[in-house]
Amino acid sequence: MKAYRLPALGTPAAFADAPEPKPGPTEVVVEVQGAGICASDLHMQSPAYPVNEIMRTWPMPMTLGHEVAGRIVELGSDVVGWEVGDLIVAGAGPGCRTCWQCTHGNSAACQFAGLQFLGVGRDGGLASHVAIPEENLLDRMGLPPEIAAPLPDAGATAYHAVKAAHGVLNAGEPVLVIGTGGVGSFAVGILKAITNCRVIAIDARDEGLELARRMGADDALLAGANNRDEVLEITGGEMCAAVIDCAGAPVTVDLASALTRPSGEIVLVGMSGGAVKVGPGHVQPGVRAHFPFGSNRRDLVDLMTLIRDGKVKPVVETFPFDDVVEAYGRLAAGEVVGRAVALFD
Amino acid sequence: MKALRLEALGQAAQLADVDSPTVRPSDVLIDVATASLSAADVAFQQTPIDESQAQPGVLPITLGRYFAGTVVEVGSAVQNCAVGDVVVTAPPGSCGSCHPCLTGMDNYCINPRAKTRLVPGISRDGGLAQQVAAPERLVLSVGGLSPQEAAPASDFGLAAYHAIRVARTMLAPGNHAVVIGGNAKARYAMGILAEGIGCRVIAVTDDVAALKSHRTCYAETILDSADANAEVIRDLVGGWGVDGVLDFVGTEASSAFAGSAATQGGAIVVAGTGGGFVPIGAGRLNRNGSARYVEGGSRGDLREVLDLLDNTKITVDHTTTSLDSVVNAKDIDPDDVPVVVIP
Numbered sequence: 001m002k003a004y005r006l007p008a009l010g011t012p013a014a015f016a017d018a019p020e021p022k023p024g025p026t027e028v029v030v031e032v033q034g035a036g037i038c039a040s041d042l043h044m045q046s047p048a049y050p051v052n053e054i055m056r057t058w059p060m061p062m063t064l065g066h067e068v069a070g071r072i073v074e075l076g077s078d079v080v081g082w083e084v085g086d087l088i089v090a091g092a093g094p095g096c097r098t099c100w101q102c103t104h105g106n107s108a109a110c111q112f113a114g115l116q117f118l119g120v121g122r123d124g125g126l127a128s129h130v131a132i133p134e135e136n137l138l139d140r141m142g143l144p145p146e147i148a149a150p151l152p153d154a155g156a157t158a159y160h161a162v163k164a165a166h167g168v169l170n171a172g173e174p175v176l177v178i179g180t181g182g183v184g185s186f187a188v189g190i191l192k193a194i195t196n197c198r199v200i201a202i203d204a205r206d207e208g209l210e211l212a213r214r215m216g217a218d219d220a221l222l223a224g225a226n227n228r229d230e231v232l233e234i235t236g237g238e239m240c241a242a243v244i245d246c247a248g249a250p251v252t253v254d255l256a257s258a259l260t261r262p263s264g265e266i267v268l269v270g271m272s273g274g275a276v277k278v279g280p281g282h283v284q285p286g287v288r289a290h291f292p293f294g295s296n297r298r299d300l301v302d303l304m305t306l307i308r309d310g311k312v313k314p315v316v317e318t319f320p321f322d323d324v325v326e327a328y329g330r331l332a333a334g335e336v337v338g339r340a341v342a343l344f345d
Numbered sequence: 346m347k348a349l350r351l352e353a354l355g356q357a358a359q360l361a362d363v364d365s366p367t368v369r370p371s372d373v374l375i376d377v378a379t380a381s382l383s384a385a386d387v388a389f390q391q392t393p394i395d396e397s398q399a400q401p402g403v404l405p406i407t408l409g410r411y412f413a414g415t416v417v418e419v420g421s422a423v424q425n426c427a428v429g430d431v432v433v434t435a436p437p438g439s440c441g442s443c444h445p446c447l448t449g450m451d452n453y454c455i456n457p458r459a460k461t462r463l464v465p466g467i468s469r470d471g472g473l474a475q476q477v478a479a480p481e482r483l484v485l486s487v488g489g490l491s492p493q494e495a496a497p498a499s500d501f502g503l504a505a506y507h508a509i510r511v512a513r514t515m516l517a518p519g520n521h522a523v524v525i526g527g528n529a530k531a532r533y534a535m536g537i538l539a540e541g542i543g544c545r546v547i548a549v550t551d552d553v554a555a556l557k558s559h560r561t562c563y564a565e566t567i568l569d570s571a572d573a574n575a576e577v578i579r580d581l582v583g584g585w586g587v588d589g590v591l592d593f594v595g596t597e598a599s600s601a602f603a604g605s606a607a608t609q610g611g612a613i614v615v616a617g618t619g620g621g622f623v624p625i626g627a628g629r630l631n632r633n634g635s636a637r638y639v640e641g642g643s644r645g646d647l648r649e650v651l652d653l654l655d656n657t658k659i660t661v662d663h664t665t666t667s668l669d670s671v672v673n674a675k676d677i678d679p680d681d682v683p684v685v686v687i688p
Contacts, residue, residue, distance in 0.1 A: 100520060100588065101610045101633075109610025109633035111584045164635075170444050239455075241444065248627060262453035263445045271627035278636035279600060279615050279622030280397075286445070286453035288511070288637035289625040 003063040003127035004324050009055060010047045013064055015325075021123065021131035023076035030088060030132055034145030035125040036067025037319070037327045037340035038153055039182070058121045065342075066118045068125030068132065069140055069148035079134050089140040090118055090125070090132045091152035091300040108160060108294040126324060128344060138300060141308045146318050150182070150339035151303055155314065156295035157269065158186035158246075159303045162194070164290045165242035165265035171196040174235045176259060178202045179247035179270055180212035180220075182339045185315065187244050187269075190303065192216035193311040197241065200234060202227055202255075207337050214315055228258050239284070240264060250274040262286045316341050347668055347688060348407040348474035354400075355392035358408055358473075360672050366470055366478035369463075373426050373481055374418035378492035380472040381411040381500050381663075382684040387677060397618065402461060402468030410434070410465065411500040412472025413492035423481045431492065432484040433499040434472070435647045438464045441482075452507065452641040473668065475688045485647055489655040497529065497663050497683035498654055499647060504616065505533035506650035507642030508591050509542075512612035515588045518543035523578065523606050524564070525549045526593035526617065527556040528680045529661055532563075534591050536659035537650070539563035544589075547581065549573045549602070559662045570598070575605035584608055595619040607634050614639055
């Protein structure tokens with residue numbers, strides 16, 4: 001079958017012929033209908049990509065694509081919860097089911113489960129078929145493939161980040177989202193759906209601001225040296241209950257630290273070299289900073305429910321699977337508005 | 346009556362004979378049973394002045410921010426406090442209407458006037474005296490706890506409890522907690538974590554002998570700061586690190602250790618002000634973790650910690666002394682071993 005594959009870490013991906021997948025005992029084979037196109041796939045192709053011991057064990061070549069919506073066509077011998085024909089989305093797994101975090105629903109912080117996932121250590125969804133462990137499956141609530149596909153990573157990560165700050169998001173308080181690309185724009189939409197906060201967006205690109213407005217942002221500001229004063233002008237001098245920083249650069253982290261009110265929350269999603277300095281003189285008293293990597297199954301279910309009920313309206317740009325190379329090119333050039341999704345016939 | 350008076354900043358306070366306090370309409374008048382010497386009481390007498398502390402709003406002033414005693418008179422506007430109640434002062438002053446106040450985080454009130462107005466020992470005469478007047482909004486009943494225990498608990502115990510409360514999700518029974526420091530706040534935290542919750546406590550201190558010398562020490566393991574690093578912690582607890590880290594020192598070295606000792610999803614609390622910080626971001630070990638910088642505690646925290654200390658009999662050693670003997674107390678470090686004054 002035709003697949004978009006990585007020959008080795010740090011080398012360019014390309015279309016190649018891959019064997020048809022067979023399900024393991026607790027796996028299903030899914031006919032892929034939609035697969036998300038993510039910037040992290042580009043990172044893995046960069047010669048500068050940091051490769052650790054675990055990554056060296058990944059089987060290569062490896063089909064990319066870690067966001068998959070599809071239809072089950074074959075069941076492994078010991079699969080218990082699914083039937084052929086079920087429409088699914090593949091997301092984060094339940095972790096080790098043993099450590100404190102996993103037994104409390106926070107498998108995103110599991111100490112023991114490896115990072116191996118579809119397209120990240122095993123064959124992913126940029127192919128006509130993919131084998132998926134049963135524990136990663138969720139019913140996709142009738143959502144079409146182009147809507148469901150980007151939710152497990154971009155959408156659920158944003159939901160997980162917003163939930164980290166949810167306790168302080170009181171009605172009317174300002175909340176700032178920095179960086180409104182694939183993840184940040186979801187954060188804007190989720191904030192508008194589950195809080196009554198005033199949502200202010202900052203992005204370095206006009207496309208990002210346009211996307212933030214489409215997702216419901218009350219205010220959208222172009223990134224610049226005067227952002228702190230501009231935000232305070234919008235709020236009448238009030239600091240933000242929370243800042244969700246999806247850029248994570250040193251300058252955006254400083255902005256977040258300067259704009260979060262006492263006992264507010266800074267949620268650092270982006271990974272561009274910035275770190276919040278938690279201590280006196282750097283943030284207001286009582287401020288908590290989080291680094292909520294990934295998401296839990298709960299986050300994906302909650303987000304799909306919001307979308308099914310029309311409360312969050314994702315913006316996606318679709319490409320036929322055959323045009324995946326072009327899709328990654330547009331993503332690398334910063335031209336994609338919303339999340340890019342490859343669709344299969 | 347006798348009172349410990351500060352005439353000017355940076356001078357030693359002196360014992361003086363002063364009039365009984367004036368009772369304002371919103372005040373209660375308290376016969377002081379105990380006063381717990383606070384960092385501010387000492388800092389006001391030191392030269393140079395510690396600018397990071399709250400500064401006295403009036404001079405001369407009777408010192409004493411933290412005290413316990415019996416209400417003997419109530420002002421005309423007092424509603425929820427009666428003669429005979431045994432109370433402590435509940436820090437901080439707070440406005441009651443900003444977002445932090447409305448969510449039980451009143452120690453982070455954003456209204457600066459409310460924080461300092463009519464606060465005993467800060468902007469009006471305090472409790473290092475035989476009597477003190479305090480606004481009703483600043484007092485809380487001690488419940489069953491003795492004034493001896495309640496006064497230091499309202500300062501150090503409160504701060505310890507608040508630091509735990511904000512990280513409570515991770516500080517679950519059976520989970521590992523590192524407590525950095527051997528001062529009074531740290532020792533309250535060890536007691537609350539071990540006896541109040543059922544955490545397994547690892548204490549990390551510069552002075553192991555001093556920590557062991559206390560009548561009560563609730564740590565399961567005590568490590569010298571010089572020997573404590575992320576690898577030692579991981580060997581001790583298995584996995585990637587501990588579930589919660591409470592740093593009551595807050596220096597560069599202690600916060601660097603705090604940042605490295607927490608496991609994935611772990612909660613770090615920066616409760617010391619020694620110039621350090623914990624970095625949160627990509628490339629740090631505690632993926633899905635968090636760090637919070639805390640100060641003091643809320644009224645709700647004070648209610649809970651007084652009840653908890655009463656119910657569990659967790660105690661932290663303190664020294665007891667008279668008003669006469671805290672004259673020239675400018676070199677005492679009450680943060681280390683609480684000094685309970687009986688006027």
